[in-house]
Amino acid sequence: MKIYGLTYYDNGKVYNFKADFELSKNDLVVVETDKGLQAAKVNYVKDPKDSESIREIKPILRKFTQDDEKKYFSNLKDAKEVFEKAKELVKKLEIDMRVLSAAYTLDKEALIINFVSDDRVDFRELAKKLASLYKTRIELHQVGARDKAKEVCGIGKCGQTLCCSRFLTQLNSVTMNMAKDQNLALNPTKINGACGRLLCCLAYEEDVYLECSKNLPKVGQKRKYQGKDGVVTSVDILKKSYTITVDDEKFEVTVE
Secondary structure (H helix, E strand, O other): OEEEEEEOOOOOOEEEEEEOOOOOOOOEEEEEEOOEEEEEEEEEEEOHHHOOOHHHOOEOOEEOOHHHHHHHHHHHHHHHHHHHHHHHHHHHHOOOOEEEEEEEOOOOOEEEEEEEOOOOOOOHHHHHHHHHHHOOEEEEEEOOHHHHHHHHOOEOOOOOEOHHHHOOOOOOOOOHHHHHHOOOOOOHHHHEOOOOOEOHHHHOOHHHHHHHOOOOOOOOOEEEEOOEEEEEEEEEOOOOEEEEEEOOEEEEEEOO
16 A cells, blocks of 8 residues: 555645555546545655555545546546636626636536635626536635636746746745745845745745854844954845944854
8 A cells, every 4th residue: 555645737736645556656547535536646656654644545546547538638628618608607797706727527526617806706696607507516716816826827037937837736835034034125026926925935945044044143233243342234144144343344254
């Protein structure tokens, strides 16, 4: 028995499932979820001893069969039609929302539609019309700005494809404290991403910055230097050094 990390969609959140048959990374499988049968892709494989509660992990039903493959691609085609129809209905019903995606579960037991809106919206009429048209359970999910960026994709400040669309499988929280820890100017145009939220990459080096900043003083703190009183005027976290001004003279001090 092994544990497999699966994603339902490309770069989606990773969920743990178990199987007593061999699978490799990028293999397609079928799993049962609370939404119905889902197609999933193997993201990673790990030994059962790395898992604390293997009994609670759901099993993988089977590897993808030819029949599953036909259903999957047929569903993709049908979902595109649903996507266009949903956008048409939203416009007709004058609902303040933007449809991002539409997807069927493998067994077509549910039709999942993601949308964004600045406010809470009443989509009951939309759900009724979609249900009458497609004869299945309709699930409408309002997603946040970061999820929207992940779905739509784009180019980041670094000139590369957005991390959330390219490789991030989970959108963890990013806080203003991370920007402060890294001594960054708290300018929204500098530290916010395409989604308007704090850059995901602020979290990448947070641990390094916290480690390097140990024993470093804050700007404005008073320190002794060669027996004289001085004031810390700047800090270079990665160099583990700071500049202290004593009698209008500046000295660089490295912290061991």
